[in-house]
Amino acid sequence: MGKLKQAGLICAGMLGGILISLQISALAEKETRASLPIEELRTFAEVFNAIKQGYVEPIEDKKLITHAISGMLSNLDPHSAYLDADAFKDLQVGTQGEFGGLGIEVGMEDGLVKVISPIEDTPADRAGIKSGDLIFKLDDTLVKGLTLSDAVKRMRGKPKTQIKLSILRKGEAKPLEITLTREIIKVQSVKSKLVEPGYGYLRVTSFQENTAASVAKHLGDLYKPGQLKGLVLDLRNDPGGLLNAAIGVSAAFLPPKTLITSTDGRTPDAKHQFYAAPEDYLRGTRDDFLKALPAEARSVPMVVLINGGSASASEIVAGALQDHKRAVLMGTTSFGKGSVQTVLPLPNNTAIKLTTARYFTPSGRSIQAKGIVPDIVVEESANGTSAMRLREADLEHHLENDRDPGSDKAAPAAKPQSKAPGAAKPKGASPAKDDDDSGEPPMREIASKKDYQLNQALNLLKGLQIMQGKPSS
Template sequence: MRKNSVFFLGALAGTCLTLLVSGPRSEFWIAAAKAATSSDTYVQLNLLGDVFERIRADYVEKPDDSKLVEGAINGMVTSLDPHSRYMNEQAWRDMQETTHGEFGGLGIEVTMEDGLVKVVSPMDGTPAAKAGIMSGDLITYIDGDAVQGLTLEQAVNKMKGPVHTTTKLKIERKNVDKPIDVSLEREIIQVKPVSFHTDGGDIGYIRISSFNEQTEDGLKSAIADISKQIPQDKLAGYVLDLRNNPGGLLDQAVDVSGTFMPRGEVVSTRGRTPEETQRYTAKGGDITKGKKLIVLINGGSASASEIVAGALHDHKRATLIGTRSFGKGSVQTIIPLGTGNGALALTTARYFTPSGRSIQAQGITPDIEVLQDVPDEFKGRSDTKGEASMRGHLSAEGAEQTGSQAYVPPDEKNDKALGAAYDLLRGVTVKADMPPTPKTTVPN
């Protein structure tokens, strides 16, 4: 993945698209047929063309060629892993809106699992969060229509609509016998990825809920405002809350890490060959002037949030508190496929922390594990299964780890992980390596 998380794969992507759009009578197919005797790949491509032509000629009703092509692309891409996917033109526009930080909808980060839409995390302050939708919920029906059989993009599009209109979802929850019916009013979702407040006049609390194009600026603004509210000689440190943060843009994860680090590697990405390895380093310096830092993570912390936690941990810049993170350690490169053709989100590499640990299907383990007291109505559905439980996931380079608590109490007074962070910063609880001593053995 390169700057802005978008780059072109090159001729291969263009060839595949032309292969499907041109139809079996194109010059490509003629060339493929000639090469069939010498290449198993071209034999399979010829088979695909034969099936495409047979459907067009003999299906009981006249099929829509564009839908056949899109279905073939979706089938090919979704056979790879849970995070590779094809986005048609509308889905591509929707994704761009999301990364810019404003879009219409319900405010749910979702993925696909066993043919159903699974909630990764509801976004703070959105209709989904207000309605009580939780991480791990499975959406089975949208406005009375079954989700089974839809692609992820089709399901997401059904949940979108004009502002102030209503959509009804049927949800299945672990250890809840009956499906739950939820009615939500659509809103313009303005994703404000950073929120903050001060606690007791000596600690700055900063929550990052997602990594979009506004995250770095929001973080720097939050730190500046905290510095105005709390004099430096009274500031005990910062709590950076990344719990239930599903991730986002790689460059923002690098920039956020660099806000707390004077220098050093943040993350590396490693593809199929050694030549594809990329290393991303901190820039700009630690604007918190080395103040103590605690990072909160849990089972809903994924992707970009795991990169930040891993970098700050490996450099001994922060102490991690909470539960093991999700384990989404793969890189999706966004490959635009030309005007009107959408884009391909293709898994191209794995993430590695500065010390060389893979995040994939393992996650980040906190220095101090703190389990929350879960109310009875949420017991049995407060844990995430993690990346390792997803069908078709990339294998780990070590022992895979599944499942971790993802519940965050709505009232800070009952938030044990946050309380532990405050106690550690104030010296109520003593830990030998708090604050950590910056590590010099990781790449700089």
């Protein structure tokens, strides 16, 4: 019991993880001791002793305590978790943009592994794994009874080895069996392309250590042929990442010292405002990579694409650009993860990932369990349909939106429409065929001509050029 108490008082916060992280202080030891529920701890000790004495097979103390900690955290909300040594190491490596496995962001629901999002251009993505899939068997091992950490361990492994996933998918009458080959996952978080003369496309797939610097480099490359008339920032299916990376990407498009986001929690360190300033997006003594950014990047007409797979850090960027009226948001309502996780290291190279605060857009909006509603709602296909996606409000034990109670039950504020207002149908376009209406935009090809939402974003940018009396290609 002493070890549990000692672990609960550890306060070495650090930025890291697949989701947004923020350093936070622990409560004072005196306050913690005063709040310990003695009767409940006595019950815990009795249950612990009963298991030790009477369970059908002997169990190590370490295993029992680990399961107790894991259950305590996993029942708080979908994003708090206990990280054993392997999971903690994977988390640290993942923020650098390279890790081993299948390429799936996962959570736990009703004892099954639930796919939050496949990572673009990974074995899971190429095999057709979808958001909302429930994995009930890994090879011949049932997931029921495994912790999320145990399940992730089984999915990871040496490159070129295979694993069979048995999946329940909404709309499918029978379970699916998909065999994947593990590989080293190297995530290129930023991609760009000059889609037409004067019109740039910038895609951010996740927010890692070097994402903001990479955005600055890609913007510089897009401006080399000449001035841009419009820019599309694509944040669709971006599950998020590091907070400082989100601030850096936002700062690339906003004036210096502009408020990007604020956080609020129970402790003083959880209450903070973050600005488009080097001290908030740089780490250590790194040079300010935004100094070499073309000045026009902060004023070029922009459209930001979002959808139900845009979560966490990507929602911070989208919310900041929307609140400051820097860009038009287009697509469908985002995922709705408005909480901040802190990674607190523990002894033996383990850690806990604990939800410590909520974050808010510059105007004070909370998107928790609500998401960001785009300015112009455009579905993913010409027929006005989008893929069914898992959202924060669908996750068990999700945090409520404290500034907009009941928002997780509310309908989107904007009415979906198949076209942006005033957008002309592209020349030579033919009616969409039913067999092309998959609800999934063709994202494996960067800036695909078949990408309906991207085409509508370009139409809007060209329309803005015409309205401003400027020639457009």
